[in-house]
Amino acid sequence: MAPVKNGRHLFNEVPVGYPVPGKTTVYDESQTIDLETVPLNGGILIKTLSFSIDPYMRGRMRAATKKSYSPPYAIGEPLGNHGVGVVLRSENTSFKARDHVWAFLPFQEYVVQTDVAHVKLLENKENIPWSNYVGAAGMPGQTAYLGWKIFSKAKKGETVFVTTGAGPVGSIVAQLAKLGGLKVIASAGSDEKVEFMKKIGVDIAFNYKTTDTVKVLEEHGPIDIYWDNVGGATLEAALDAANPYARFIECGMISQYNQTSPYGVKTLMNIVGKRLSLNGFIVSDHMTPENVKEFYDTIPAMIAKGELVFLEDKKYGLDKVGEAILDVQSGKNHGKSVIVVAEE
Amino acid sequence: MAPVKNGRHLFNEVPVGYPVPGKTTVYDESQTIDLETVPLNGGILIKTLSFSIDPYMRGRMRAATKKSYSPPYAIGEPLGNHGVGVVLRSENTSFKARDHVWAFLPFQEYVVQTDVAHVKLLENKENIPWSNYVGAAGMPGQTAYLGWKIFSKAKKGETVFVTTGAGPVGSIVAQLAKLGGLKVIASAGSDEKVEFMKKIGVDIAFNYKTTDTVKVLEEHGPIDIYWDNVGGATLEAALDAANPYARFIECGMISQYNQTSPYGVKTLMNIVGKRLSLNGFIVSDHMTPENVKEFYDTIPAMIAKGELVFLEDKKYGLDKVGEAILDVQSGKNHGKSVIVVAEE
Numbered sequence: 120m121a122p123v124k125n126g127r128h129l130f131n132e133v134p135v136g137y138p139v140p141g142k143t144t145v146y147d148e149s150q151t152i153d154l155e156t157v158p159l160n161g162g163i164l165i166k167t168l169s170f171s172i173d174p175y176m177r178g179r180m181r182a183a184t185k186k187s188y189s190p191p192y193a194i195g196e197p198l199g200n201h202g203v204g205v206v207l208r209s210e211n212t213s214f215k216a217r218d219h220v221w222a223f224l225p226f227q228e229y230v231v232q233t234d235v236a237h238v239k240l241l242e243n244k245e246n247i248p249w250s251n252y253v254g255a256a257g258m259p260g261q262t263a264y265l266g267w268k269i270f271s272k273a274k275k276g277e278t279v280f281v282t283t284g285a286g287p288v289g290s291i292v293a294q295l296a297k298l299g300g301l302k303v304i305a306s307a308g309s310d311e312k313v314e315f316m317k318k319i320g321v322d323i324a325f326n327y328k329t330t331d332t333v334k335v336l337e338e339h340g341p342i343d344i345y346w347d348n349v350g351g352a353t354l355e356a357a358l359d360a361a362n363p364y365a366r367f368i369e370c371g372m373i374s375q376y377n378q379t380s381p382y383g384v385k386t387l388m389n390i391v392g393k394r395l396s397l398n399g400f401i402v403s404d405h406m407t408p409e410n411v412k413e414f415y416d417t418i419p420a421m422i423a424k425g426e427l428v429f430l431e432d433k434k435y436g437l438d439k440v441g442e443a444i445l446d447v448q449s450g451k452n453h454g455k456s457v458i459v460v461a462e463e
Numbered sequence: 464m465a466p467v468k469n470g471r472h473l474f475n476e477v478p479v480g481y482p483v484p485g486k487t488t489v490y491d492e493s494q495t496i497d498l499e500t501v502p503l504n505g506g507i508l509i510k511t512l513s514f515s516i517d518p519y520m521r522g523r524m525r526a527a528t529k530k531s532y533s534p535p536y537a538i539g540e541p542l543g544n545h546g547v548g549v550v551l552r553s554e555n556t557s558f559k560a561r562d563h564v565w566a567f568l569p570f571q572e573y574v575v576q577t578d579v580a581h582v583k584l585l586e587n588k589e590n591i592p593w594s595n596y597v598g599a600a601g602m603p604g605q606t607a608y609l610g611w612k613i614f615s616k617a618k619k620g621e622t623v624f625v626t627t628g629a630g631p632v633g634s635i636v637a638q639l640a641k642l643g644g645l646k647v648i649a650s651a652g653s654d655e656k657v658e659f660m661k662k663i664g665v666d667i668a669f670n671y672k673t674t675d676t677v678k679v680l681e682e683h684g685p686i687d688i689y690w691d692n693v694g695g696a697t698l699e700a701a702l703d704a705a706n707p708y709a710r711f712i713e714c715g716m717i718s719q720y721n722q723t724s725p726y727g728v729k730t731l732m733n734i735v736g737k738r739l740s741l742n743g744f745i746v747s748d749h750m751t752p753e754n755v756k757e758f759y760d761t762i763p764a765m766i767a768k769g770e771l772v773f774l775e776d777k778k779y780g781l782d783k784v785g786e787a788i789l790d791v792q793s794g795k796n797h798g799k800s801v802i803v804v805a806e807e
Contacts, residue, residue, distance in 0.1 A: 188736045383727015390743040397741040399734040
């Protein structure tokens with residue numbers, strides 16, 4: 120068989136402020152691959168199906184000299200993130216052709232993966248859509264499930280405030296909180312998202328662009344748990360609205376990722392007076408075999424039964440990665456942002 | 464015996480910014496007390512010896528309508544805080560005349576205490592000065608000892624940054640950290656305090672008014688533990704200088720107590736990226752019988768043996784309370800601020 124195009128989406132330059140599609144990142148079709156003869160060196164050949172586009176990716180679009188928790192993307196190389204693929208060929212006994220897998224993969228149509236230590240075989244007994252495995256049944260779902268389990272110390276009857284409540288993490292947190300008997304206040308950036316949050320059971324759903332967060336929390340708080348995906352002025356308001364001994368789960372600060380000058384939070388005195396605890400949280404720290412097993416034993420079944428509801432915002436083709444990233448950074452996506460590279 | 468003067472120090476008006484001696488609080492000699500005949504109603508009559516003047520008292524000088532962790536002082540009534548006294552008369556079998564006690568007491572020369580549930584009998588087998596029981600062997604010492612024990616998760620070889628390192632809490636924290644095998648960076652607001660910090664074993668002692676905290680932490684950090692007594696720009700710098708998984712013990716934010724507009728902290732993104740934990744801490748939450756026993760079994764003996772060194776800044780007479788409070792708020796005190804009401 121002749122070589123085929125292996126489309127890739129590359130990191131092109133470090134952005135200042137919001138990333139610009141076609142400038143910060145570019146789609147490239149210069150490479151080809153021979154699917155039958157490409158050497159596997161004991162590994163597997165994966166055809167990628169779906170990629171996750173996540174807020175944290177902005178943090179990797181930085182100068183290589185700047186330290187952070189995740190490594191920077193390399194200029195001229197493909198972006199990468201968690202994705203689902205199907206095995207085309209295998210030289211490893213743990214995988215065979217037609218298996219579906221979940222792994223951290225470069226943004227390209229075909230990937231030869233020699234190190235398969237972190238490639239997870241997806242059984243999908245529940246027969247949910249493969250794209251779910253980069254969302255509610257993937258890293259964002261694990262973030263919501265494990266962060267809530269480990270840090271919330273939630274008690275029935277308490278009140279939680281969830282930011283980005285229509286997003287892939289926030290919407291799962293909100294539903295887990297409702298299942299636990301909590302009152303849920305949740306914010307998002309459009310009326311459409313507010314409608315979705317109401318549908319999944321959020322008690323107080325509001326559009327932070329048209330409704331004052333401070334007033335909502337004054338009226339419907341105080342809060343015992345704050346799930347922070349946004350930081351900045353919202354975190355400032357949550358600190359003022361916290362009950363004594365409230366727990367703050369610091370999962371992300373997307374309002375700050377594209378700011379050249381970060382917002383100064385003025386309400387930190389509440390931490391002492393109210394004995395608050397704030398815990399920074401990155402899901403990869405907690406992906407122990409026990410936690411991961413518990414997650415996959417629990418969440419896909421809940422999705423299949425309709426106990427967890429979520430939205431996916433699918434874009435088709437690796438050439439759409441730049442737009443998808445900008446949508447996520449600016450809050451224009453409706454639900455979990457997924458790049459569909461191929462249906463099967 | 465004829466009635467004697469019962470001098471008191473009263474809360475007079477809510478301050479804006481720093482409290483003003485003679486205006487925010489006033490000394491009053493209008494009351495008298497007959498020490499032989501005053502009814503005790505089953506309680507005890509205490510002659511006060513020493514009072515502690517603490518940073519947190521500023522927070523109680525507020526409008527009665529404003530909520531916080533400690534109740535507001537009442538206008539026209541005496542201030543109050545932890546003090547040591549000697550029992551003159553007792554109608555309670557747990558106390559007898561000449562006993563020394565530690566309790567939260569109003570700022571007056573003589574106090575009839577009917578509710579003795581929170582009055583602690585001081586045995587002082589170690590024969591340390593009674594004034595120590597409002598400092599290193601009192602609430603500030605408990606703050607340092609219990610905060611460090613519960614929240615530091617300190618490991619030998621780690622680095623801690625302690626603010627107000629010459630003060631009653633900070634200097635004990637610094638010494639406990641040295642005993643635990645940590646490297647200690649500590650700041651204070653005068654060269655005299657820096658000399659004292661060096662004397663007690665602080666590795667990197669600096670005057671934050673003449674040396675840039677950011678540069679000190681860049682050179683001698685990163686830090687694994689931050690003991691925060693100051694908040695504001697120092698907290699901002701500590702967040703940037705933190706190692707992954709660093710623990711922040713949020714004990715106080717004195718740089719902010721007298722500000723009408725608080726400082727906006729811009730480095731909170733570190734909480735997520737470095738998975739920091741910040742814990743607000745108020746010692747009274749942790750004064751369980753076990754913890755208090757452990758403290759009194761440990762600290763007075765260490766003081767008597769010279770294993771813990773500290774300074775006391777004594778002022779004589781309840782009329783000096785206003786000055787002492789202002790000194791503590793503006794950092795002019797040298798060591799633990801104590802009002803000595805009477806020597807014995």
